[in-house]
Structure formats: structure tokens, C-alpha cells
Amino acid sequence: MISLDELQEIDIQDPMVWPPWFTWLMGVVAAVALVGAGWYFVLQDQQDVLVAKQREETTLTETYRSKAALVASLPAWEKQMEQVKKMLAEMEYALPDSQAMASLLTDITNAVLSQGLTITLFQPRDEVPYGVYAMVPIDIQVMGAFHQVAEFVSTISAMNRIVTVRNLSMTRTGGDDAEGQLTASASLVTYRYVGAEGAKQDKSG
Numbered sequence: 001m002i003s004l005d006e007l008q009e010i011d012i013q014d015p016m017v018w019p020p021w022f023t024w025l026m027g028v029v030a031a032v033a034l035v036g037a038g039w040y041f042v043l044q045d046q047q048d049v050l051v052a053k054q055r056e057e058t059t060l061t062e063t064y065r066s067k068a069a070l071v072a073s074l075p076a077w078e079k080q081m082e083q084v085k086k087m088l089a090e091m092e093y094a095l096p097d098s099q100a101m102a103s104l105l106t107d108i109t110n111a112v113l114s115q116g117l118t119i120t121l122f123q124p125r126d127e128v129p130y131g132v133y134a135m136v137p138i139d140i141q142v143m144g145a146f147h148q149v150a151e152f153v154s155t156i157s158a159m160n161r162i163v164t165v166r167n168l169s170m171t172r173t174g175g176d177d178a179e180g181q182l183t184a185s186a187s188l189v190t191y192r193y194v195g196a197e198g199a200k201q202d203k204s205g
Contacts, residue, residue, distance in 0.1 A: 101136070101192050104161050108138070108188065111155045117144035120183070127192065138188040143173065149184045156188065163190045 105124065112119050121141035127134040142149065149170065156163050168186040 100161075101190075104163075104190060105138075107159065107161070108140075108156065108163065111159070112140075112142055112152055115144065115148040115152045115155070117142040117148050117152055121185075129194070132194060134192045134194050136190050136192050138190070139185075140188055141183065141185045143181055143183050145180070146170070146182055149182060153186075161190060163188055165189075 109119070109122065112122075119140070119142055121139060123139040125137045125139060127136050129135075142152065144152075153165050153168070156165055166187045166189055168184065170182045170184045173181045173183050
């Protein structure tokens with residue numbers, strides 16, 4: 001049994017005089033300390049690696065969830081794109097190109113004549129470019145009864161192509177009865193599709 005007096009007599013500063021049992025004890029303590037320090041640094045490195053892997057896993061999980069959500073919504077996006085393409089096709093059809101413009105002018109003329117109106121003025125004016133389309137104003141003046149003018153305006157508004165009636169004015173040229181003749185003046189506005197190439201030319205011009 002080691003006494004307290006023996007411990008107090010040991011000079012910690014002079015290892016040469018340490019008793020064998022104390023030298024062995026200090027060796028064990030030093031070895032434990034070295035092993036503990038080594039394990040601490042090793043475990044600390046492993047802890048850092050573990051934290052980095054956990055962060056990487058979190059990032060990959062979030063990326064996976066985001067891409068999975070995109071994949072899940074892909075059918076809905078494709079359906080919306082089909083609807084947009086259909087709407088664009090309908091809009092392009094409503095905007096005649098240069099070849100269909102002559103046919104549209106004929107349709108407008110026929111709409112006037114089908115109501116029994118007399119055309120006294122039908123004058124397309126210069127186009128006004130607006131990007132991929134151009135506005136085409138048409139000055140028109142017709143003569144006929146009020147209900148004929150009203151039917152003409154209704155027919156124009158119901159056409160497949162976009163045609164609007166602006167600045168409509170009417171003056172009576174017949175008697176005071178309801179069937180008296182009217183002179184109606186208006187500006188019809190339609191739009192011609194010029195496409196991307198036409199828009200570039202308009203900008204360069």
C-alpha cells in the first residue's frame with residue numbers, strides 16, 4: 001500500500017529519482033492522455049466529415065424534392081402549353097396575313113351589301129405597325145335605314161376576324177319616319193399579322 005508520505009517525497013521535477021511504480025503510473029497516464037488526444041482529433045475530423053455529409057444529404061434531398069415536384073407538375077404544364085398554343089393559333093387566325101387581307105375586305109363589303117346598304121365610301125388607309133401585327137383602318141360610309149346600319153354593325157362585330165367599329169356617326173337624309181334614310185360614317189379597324197420578320201423590318205425601317 002502506497003502511503004501519502006511516499007507520494008509527498010516524490011520530486012515531480014526530477015524523473016530520475018522516481019520510484020519504479022510511479023514511473024509506470026506516469027507512463028500509463030501519459031499513454032492514456034496521448035490516446036485520448038488522438039481519439040479526440042480523429043473523432044473531431046470524423047465529426048466534421050459527418051456534418052458535411054449531413055448538409056450534403058439535406059441539399060440533395062431538397063434538390064430531389066424540387067425536381068420531383070417539377071416532374072409531378074409536368075403534365076399540367078404541358079396541358080397549359082397546349083392551351084397557350086391553341087390560343088395563339090386562334091389569335092393568329094383572327095389576325096389575317098397579307099394574303100387573307102383581300103378576302104377580309106371582300107367579306108366586309110359583302111356584309112354591307114347583304115344588309116341592303118349602299119356604299120358611298122370604302123377607303124383602306126395606311127397601315128400602322130405594332131410589333132408583330134399592323135393596324136389597318138378603313139374609312140367607310142353607307143346609306144340605308146337605321147335597322148340596316150344596326151345589323152351591319154352587329155355582323156361586323158361577329159366576324160371571325162377582328163374588326164372593330166369606331167367613330168360611328170349617323171345623319172338623317174330621308175324623311176322623319178323610322179324607315180327614313182341615314183348616312184352612316186365610321187372607321188373600321190382590323191389587324192394584319194406581320195410576324196417576327198415584319199416586326200424586324202418595321203424597326204429597321
